[in-house]
Amino acid sequence: MADYSAFGLVRSSTAQAIGAEDAVERLRAGRGLPSSVLPYGNGRSYGDTCLNDAGALIDMRSMNRVLAFDAESGLLTAQAGLMLSDLIAHVGPKGWFPAVVPGTQFVTLGGAIANDVHGKNHHRRGTFGCHVVSFTLLRSDGETRHCSAQENAELFRATIGGMGLTGLILDATIRLMKVASVDVNERVRGFSGLDEYFDLAADADAGNEYAVAWLDQLASGANTGRGFLLTANHAEDGDVYRVPAARRLAVPFRPPVNFLNRWSLAAFNRAFAWSKARAEGVRRSSYESYFFPLDAVRHWNRLYGPRGLLQHQSVVPFEAARKTIPAMMAAAREAGQASFLTVLKRFGDVASPGILSFPRPGYTLTLDFSNAGSATHALFERLDRMTVEAGGAVNPYKDARMGAALFEASFPGWRDLEALRDPAFLSDFWRRTALQLPAGEKGERHAAE
Numbered sequence: 001m002a003d004y005s006a007f008g009l010v011r012s013s014t015a016q017a018i019g020a021e022d023a024v025e026r027l028r029a030g031r032g033l034p035s036s037v038l039p040y041g042n043g044r045s046y047g048d049t050c051l052n053d054a055g056a057l058i059d060m061r062s063m064n065r066v067l068a069f070d071a072e073s074g075l076l077t078a079q080a081g082l083m084l085s086d087l088i089a090h091v092g093p094k095g096w097f098p099a100v101v102p103g104t105q106f107v108t109l110g111g112a113i114a115n116d117v118h119g120k121n122h123h124r125r126g127t128f129g130c131h132v133v134s135f136t137l138l139r140s141d142g143e144t145r146h147c148s149a150q151e152n153a154e155l156f157r158a159t160i161g162g163m164g165l166t167g168l169i170l171d172a173t174i175r176l177m178k179v180a181s182v183d184v185n186e187r188v189r190g191f192s193g194l195d196e197y198f199d200l201a202a203d204a205d206a207g208n209e210y211a212v213a214w215l216d217q218l219a220s221g222a223n224t225g226r227g228f229l230l231t232a233n234h235a236e237d238g239d240v241y242r243v244p245a246a247r248r249l250a251v252p253f254r255p256p257v258n259f260l261n262r263w264s265l266a267a268f269n270r271a272f273a274w275s276k277a278r279a280e281g282v283r284r285s286s287y288e289s290y291f292f293p294l295d296a297v298r299h300w301n302r303l304y305g306p307r308g309l310l311q312h313q314s315v316v317p318f319e320a321a322r323k324t325i326p327a328m329m330a331a332a333r334e335a336g337q338a339s340f341l342t343v344l345k346r347f348g349d350v351a352s353p354g355i356l357s358f359p360r361p362g363y364t365l366t367l368d369f370s371n372a373g374s375a376t377h378a379l380f381e382r383l384d385r386m387t388v389e390a391g392g393a394v395n396p397y398k399d400a401r402m403g404a405a406l407f408e409a410s411f412p413g414w415r416d417l418e419a420l421r422d423p424a425f426l427s428d429f430w431r432r433t434a435l436q437l438p439a440g441e442k443g444e445r446h447a448a449e
Contacts, residue, residue: 004017004040004043004050004051004057004059005043006043006045006046006047006048006049006050006051006400007043007044007045007046007301008046008047008301008308008309008310008311008371008400009254009301009302009304009308009309010047010307010308010309010310010371010400011048011051011308011400012051015051015052015053015054015055015056015057016034016055016056016057017040017056017057017058017059018034018037018056018057018058018059019058019059019062020058020059020060020061020062020063020081021062021063023037023058023168024138024168024170027138027139027140027142027168028138028142028144029142030140030141030142033056033140033424034055034056035054035055036052036054036055036056036424036425036426037052037055037056037057037058037140037168037424037425037426038050038051038052038055038056038057038058038164038165038425038426038427039057039058039060039080039110039114039164039168039169039425040057040058040059040060041060041061041080041081041107041108041110041111041114042061042083042106042107042108042111044104044106044107044111045111045115045397045398046309046310046311046397046398046399046400047396047397047398047399047400047401047402047429048400048427048428048429048432049115049163049164049396049397049399049427049428049429049430050111050164050397050427051427051428051429052426052427052428053428054426054428054431055426058168060080060081060108060110060168061081061108062081063079063080063081063082063170063171064078064079064081064082064083064086064108065078065079065082066078066079066082066086066087066090067079067171068173069090069091069094071091071094071095071096074091074096074175074176074177074178075133075173075174075175075176076090076091076096076173076174076176077171077172077173078109078171078172079109079170079171080108080109080110080113080135080168080169080170080171080172081108081109081110082108082109083105083106083107083108083109084098084101084105084106084107084108084109084112085105085106087109088105088182088287089243089244091176092182092240092241093240093241094240095178095179095180095240095241096176096177096178096179097176097177097179097182097234097287098128098131098174098176098177099121099125099128099130099131099175099176099177100117100118100119100121100122100125100126100127100128100130100131101117101119101291101292102117102118102119102128103119103291103292103294104292104294104295105288105291105292105295106295109172109174110164110169110172112128113128113129113132113135113159113160113169113172114159114160114161114162114163114164114169115161115163115397116128116129116160116161116352116354116356116357116358116359118347118358118359119210119291120210120211120212120232120291120345121209121210121211122345122346122347122348122350122359123205123211123346123347123348123350124205124209124348124350125177125350126348126350126351126352126359127160127161127350127352127354127357127359128174129160129161129352129353129354129357130350130352130353131174131175131176131177132160132172132173132174132175132353133148133172133173133174133175134146134147134148134151134156134172134173135147135148135156135159135169135170135171135172135173136169136170136171136172137152137155137159137166137167137168137169137170138167138168138170139166139167139168139422140167140422140423140424140425144170145167147159149353154420155167155420156353157353157354157355158354158355158416158417158420158421159354160352160353160354160355160357161352161354161355161356161357161358162354162355162356162417162420162421163356163396163397163427163429163430164425164427165417165421165422165425165426165427165430166417166420166421166422166425167422167425168425179234180234180235180236180237180238180240181234181235181236181237181238181239181240181241182234182240182241182287183234183235183238183239183284183285183286183287184210184232184233184234184235184284184285184287184290185232185233185234185235185282185283185284185285186230186231186232186282186283186284186285186290187208187230187231187232187281187282188228188229188230188280188281188283189228189229189231189280190226190227190228190229190280191213191225191226191227191228191229192223192225192226193224193225193226194215194225194322194325194326194329195225195322197213197225197227197229197344198321198322200229201213201229201346201363202346204229204231204346205346205348207231208231208232208233209232209233209234210231210232210233210290211229211230211231211232211345211346212229212230212343212344212345213227213228213229213230213343213344213345214227214228214230214342214343215227215329215342215343215344216342217329217332217333217338217339217342217367218262218265218333218338218339220333224326224329225326225329227342227344230290232285232290235284238284244286244288245288247295247296247297247298249296249297249298250297250298250299251297251298251299251300251302251303252299253302254302254305254306255302255303255305255306256305256306257305257306258303258304258305258306258307258370259303259304259305260303260304260305260309260338260340260370261338261370262336262338265338265339265340268340294341304370304371305370307370307371307372307373308371309340309368309369309370309371310368310369310370310371310376310380310400310401311366311367311368311369311398311399312366312367312369312380312383312394312398312399313358313364313365313366313367313394313395313398314328314364314365314383314386314387314392314393314394314395315347315358315359315360315362315363315364315365315387315392315393315395316362316363316365316387316390316391316392317360317361317362317390317391317392318361318362318363320362320390320391320392321362321363321390323390324386324387324390324392325344325363325365327386328365328367328383328386328387329342329365331379331382331383331386332367332369332379332383335375335378335379335382336375337369337372337375337376337379338369338370339367339368339369340368340369340370341366341367341368342365342366342367342368343365343366344363344364344365344366345363345364346362346363346364347359347360347361347362347363347364348361349361355413355416355417356396356411356413356414356417358393358395358396358397360393362392364395366398367383377401380401384402384406387410388406388409388410392410393409393410393411394406394410396410396411396429396433399429402429402433403432403433404432404433404434404436404437407433407434407437408433408437414434414437415439417434418434418439
């Protein structure tokens with residue numbers, strides 16, 4: 001038995017853990033499998049999409065080799081357990097960078113595909129899945145399938161954003177982005193309220209590769225909705241790549257109390273706003289500081305204390321955003337809940353090949369809260385209602401408590417994934433959401449097989 005955690009630290013899984021090579025051997029031989037299995041990358045999903053208490057987790061981190069890289073075309077093939085940090089270190093010196101990166105570089109290649117992660121340039125590049133050329137998928141029937149848009153296309157679409165439920169990704173080929181430098185020229189621009197941000201956002205996307213806004217969620221009165229718009233483009237005149245500095249800061253253990261409370265966050269927001277106001281204009285930023293600022297502190301999630309953190313990430317359509325986003329921010333303040341990281345981004349219309357991809361045209365709001373039990377759950381239910389009423393969706397791989405009805409409202413096409421799910425692969429998330437809903441025609445046919 002092993003202890004595997006999701007990043008929110010609300011709970012961990014005491015499921016049996018199987019090494020990647022052992023799991024591959026068992027799957028191919030059709031022997032010795034537990035009641036269910038689930039691939040586990042690096043545990044950066046916030047909730048229970050990466051947990052499987054009733055079965056076993058397959059720890060993929062030992063399968064982490066780069067298998068091929070063409071520095072002319074930018075095509076890279078690697079095993080599914082390769083970290084994005086190691087991928088960047090491999091291709092950066094040759095002038096390449098992943099076309100899409102999430103907010104941390106400590107995710108595996110397989111995890112990035114399974115969650116179809118997005119970044120600060122969705123308006124131009126779409127999701128990570130848009131740049132997946134092919135992958136090798138091992139199913140519990142012992143068969144290995146090569147999947148692409150042309151070959152085993154249904155499984156290809158189901159696996160991208162399929163949260164590890166269609167089988168075990170062994171390796172994948174992705175298309176990288178050519179860059180003059182991995183570092184960026186970042187521009188910081190303050191805004192006094194959300195209306196001003198919405199007036200700026202479309203033009204910011206049109207003129208920049210990357211764009212994201214930081215919001216002071218606790219600000220009220222004349223400062224309500226204040227924040228900073230951070231845009232960036234890869235530098236044309238910088239070093240192609242340099243070895244990142246060692247991470248010196250770390251939180252060595254989970255403290256007995258939550259350090260990220262309303263008072264400490266108010267002080268942090270004031271300090272952050274002051275530092276960004278001083279930096280307004282254009283400056284050179286390392287790729288680590290712009291794309292992965294929280295990675296600088298190892299185990300920063302431990303600061304939330306013994307009860308962990310809960311994140312709510314939603315997306316609402318463009319036409320509803322100016323009304324819904326301010327209302328959600330107000331709901332959090334009225335509930336007395338303080339969000340450590342409050343981020344607002346604009347999704348474009350680049351469609352993902354994945355069946356269950358979260359991004360869609362509109363604005364996505366991310367709020368991080370200390371887990372205060374029933375009070376936080378009550379706030380999240382209110383935020384859920386606002387999201388659904390606006391025609392939006394809640395992100396499953398950032399979730400730790402979503403109910404079946406909310407999941408179906410956010411992803412009405414989930415039965416298409418259930419029809420292609422490997423019957424031996426299951427997660428705690430899928431048990432408490434999809435499997436609590438009527439299967440429908442496709443799901444019933446799959447269950448009968």
